[in-house]
Amino acid sequence: MRGSLCAAVTELNLPLTLASGQAFRWRKRAHADVWFGVIGKLVFNLEQCVDKQTIEWTVLNHVSRDGNKCKKLDSTNINELLTDYFNLNYSLSDLYEHWSRCDENFAAIAPKFTGVRVLRQQPEENLFSFICSSNNNIQRISKMIESLCQNYGEFLLTDDEFGDIHAFPDIKSLCNENLEQELRKLGFGYRSKYIANCAKMIASKSEQWLQELRHKCYEDARNELIALPGIGPKVADCICLMSLDKSEAIPVDTHIWQIATKIYLPHLKRNKSLTDKAYKEIGDFFRSRFGTNAGWAHNVLFCSDLRQFKNS
């Protein structure tokens, strides 16, 4: 099934948005500007058509009508799904203008990094992905997530270029007793225990627990996430921002720490490490400077600081 979605490059820059380490399963095809990835149980090719101001999409797997409890899938549904996933119901260029007026550093960076959008991901995939992200790099995180899918997720299809593709595993599939040891063997390191214990704890809660955090306030959602093993302040903020609709969440990682001490809050250079207090100070600064959607502005600055996008 094919279709097209209206989105100018200034509203959605596919490579910057998909490869900036928000989500870890999108890959560019070798011989075309086509992005390959999975959303739920659907496998996609996405291509940005600059002239036509659209994203051309293809769903690569056949979708059984009874398989998912969801409605029959037609191209309208897919457009809705992509609009939701890419958070397309707000105008990014308007926000860029606003943020550029708020902050001259943003104004200087923005022209080179237009169309960097925060995705609205599926909470479970987002949560386990960012447990893997601690003290790690994007390349290795991507390998780990792919390995998690290959070993515990439902088979979807075989792709000519990327081979067997699996969905992200559901919680039940991550609840087997040997999971920690298995993940150790697969190279997850100390995150193996976090993932195994997290799966068990989430499984013991109500089935809708994670989804319902979307309807709670930022502080409550964040506190509930931090109670899980392997989730600290930074990872909790990633999950809040990227899948729980908390656009005011500011994940402070090494990049944002660098940017903050270099440009905005130089007095923090005296700190030996990122304390809870400094963490909050940086988040509060971004929120006061950029407003309620500070997390989306932060994402643009983060992206501009990634090594892979330097000099671009």
Next chain:
DNA sequence: TACGTACCTAAACG
């Protein structure tokens, strides 16, 4: 409360 340190791994670094 505020640091220091251990924790897995692999590629980049000097």
Next chain:
DNA sequence: ACGTTTAGGTACG
């Protein structure tokens, strides 16, 4: 070369 550092941190003392 080859040991050290770094890469989107967290838990524990």
